[in-house]
Amino acid sequence: MTNHVMQTYGRWPVSMAKGEGIWLYDSEGNKYLDFTAGIAVTALGHAHPEIAKVIAEQAATLLHCSNLYHIPNQIELAAKLVELSCFDKVFFSNSGAEAIEGAIKMARRWAYENYGPEKHEVITFEHSFHGRTLGALTATCQAKYQEGFGPLVPGFHYANPGNIESVKSLISEKTCAILLEPVQGEGGVRPFSKAFLQELRALCDENGFLLILDEVQTGVGRTGTFFAYEQFGIEPDILALAKGLANGVPIGAVLAKQHVADVMVPGTHASTFGGNPLATAAGLATVNLLLQEGIMDNVREMGGYLVGKLQQLVDKHPVAQEVRGMGLLVGLSLDRPAGDVIKACMEKKLLLTVAGGNAVRFTPPLIVTKEQIDQAVSILDETLAELYQTV
Ligand SMILES: Cc1ncc(COP(=O)(O)O)c(C=O)c1O
Structure with a gap:
């Protein structure tokens, strides 16, 4: 079908069909770990009952x-x-x-x-x-x-x-x-x-x-x-x-x-x-x-945990420069535009956004768990290694 929506957005070639907690599902049934939360919106996760x-x-x-x-x-x-x-x-x-x-x-x-x-x-x-x-x-x-x-x-x-x-x-x-x-x-x-x-x-x-x-x-x-x-x-x-x-x-x-x-x-x-x-x-x-539900306690704990995990990536990958942020608004700055990393992570079913050109931005739902952070950081680690040949 011809798309008559005005082309003001640079969109990924994917249609999201449903969500549940931190997960998004596209129209072909692929499952994504959503560290964007609709750009810092769905704080309590998708489709909260x-x-x-x-x-x-x-x-x-x-x-x-x-x-x-x-x-x-x-x-x-x-x-x-x-x-x-x-x-x-x-x-x-x-x-x-x-x-x-x-x-x-x-x-x-x-x-x-x-x-x-x-x-x-x-x-x-x-x-x-x-x-x-x-x-x-x-x-x-x-x-x-x-x-x-x-x-x-x-x-x-x-x-x-x-x-x-x-x-x-x-x-x-x-x-x-x-x-x-x-x-x-x-x-x-x-x-x-x-x-x-x-x-x-x-x-x-x-x-x-x-x-x-x-x-x-x-x-x-x-x-x-x-x-x-x-x-x-x-x-x-x-x-x-x-x-x-x-x-x-x-x-x-x-x-x-x-x-x-x-x-x-x-x-x-x-x-x-x-x-x-x-x-x-x-x-x-x-x-x-x-x-x-004491969600702000989770934000403080998980924010600290995410920053710690990302700091390990800074120590390991020369392309990664600095971890910045507060709570669960976190950025990992790179020495180059972050678009390639976002795209490669998307292909591995991890959703992230770019901020300020060079930073990978993490705004997961505030209910994110340690396991989900481990999973996201491991995908990012693998992506940086593949794109920039670091081990
Ligand atoms: C700090 C800040 N102010 C204002 C806006 C604009 O909000 P909206 O897109 O809902 O108009 C945004 C959106 O990203 C934002 O991050």
Whole structure:
């Protein structure tokens, strides 16, 4: 059949037919060990029976009613996220990019209400990734994603990651926020240091602007705490979530402190689907299961185990350079583009992604076991040996 889907993705020549836990099955019945989890989404594994049940029940009760009315699941999920965080209010969107757009709008509106329209500039970082809509794309400092889509949104400046002087050189009376991922995911799995985030927090406080964290990839337990910021000893003013929040049902969320939420009065922001009964039912089930089943303990333990195993590959294969990451967001950087390794692993039925061109990225479901990590690392070891003739 002719494929009429727009060709914006570089896809593998495979159709996935079903999933179960960490396993994916293609339409020909091949079984894959899925260390992508739909790019850090299916935290509890594919086709989780309890989440499937909640989704089916909600679909048979009420899928959608719009935000013209109160949605009890939305209220409950917002309460849960507030209870787990330093924030006071939540806005629900449908994706990560939309959550970033919401976060940028909130920062600008906060500055507008408190200081006037001149204070609207946002500082982000080189190698960042914040999504593909125009505001999020402008925040994303990677030429390959921005090329051909100009003019971009005015008022963005890009700092050098980890370099506080570079950030300071971009600050002015016009700055309303700094936006960053605590671990740059797409940009190559590059964690920021605790000291750097604390310096950024201090800069925000001293100069009267906001700190926005993009936890679209790092949030919902991925790094071993519910939010990555908990491990940095800071509190952001605004935080964007998405990916893992509903185990695969599209959802995003912007969490904000009260002083920011106060400026978001009726009419300032909206979404037809955002936080609809289905998405928030799946979100609630996901968050509750994540907490009940002690999954973040598993993330910390398995994250450490995976890093240790990958370190052995660095010691063994000259092509492998460095292991980076937090929890179960881990990258193995190579001295060359990682695409060949990903392709060869795929042929051996291990699914991985590339990050930042040269890094192999591991984002398995948070329920991954030691045996599964052993299996994945052994396939990767064999692949590196075959491709680069190392023993
Ligand atoms: C850190 C980060 N922010 C934002 C996004 C965009 O999310 P979405 O693809 O849901 O729009 C992504 C997606 O990979 C991401 O990793």
